Amino acid sequence: AQSVSQHNHHVILSEAASLELGCNYSYGGTVNLFWYVQYPGQHLQLLLKYFSGDPLVKGIKGFEAEFIKSKFSFNLRKPSVQWSDTAEYFCAVNGMDSNYQLIWGAGTKLIIKP
């Protein structure tokens, strides 16, 4: 079965530090990849997505992610984090059996110290 792994469950950084959150998926075929974010007290919202084309995808709030097919990875990056980036981040994939059913990672809780 398709699965998604997020390596870090908790990350603590200081403001202005660079961020990279890992995401690996198990399926070797065509995939669509997503990062969602959940700010404290808010609902899940889409941060960025990859369907095809340029493997470097830019999203909202200065986030970007790179799809590396050979590594089955879709890591999320931001060069300089802010306190307002404190949130939980989820990687999700679809593609194997369904183009709508999302398979999710367990999430990474990111805390930014002011």
Add this chain to the structure above:
Amino acid sequence: GAGVSQTPSNKVTEKGKYVELRCDPISGHTALYWYRQSLGQGPEFLIYFQGTGAADDSGLPNDRFFAVRPEGSVSTLKIQRTERGDSAVYLCASSDGAGVPYEQYFGPGTRLTVT
């Protein structure tokens, strides 16, 4: 415009009872999804509606779980004979089409606690 809404926001029930969780999708969205999120986990797919019909209910864990969307808008997730293991946040999402590239918009969730 209004986003996806879910009621109630919290529900505490006793083991063995029946519960209904409601989802109001974004107006005009034809696709509706239910997910379940347990503590420390990502969301887990339960069921997908296209219009009034359940196009994929493969994620429903057993026959105690059922969902309807009679008029192609509001959906209700129904859980019979609740068990403590059903405790989770139940998320609803909607999109204005199915599949890629349609973005799924999520509601705030209903936190269900079975005592």
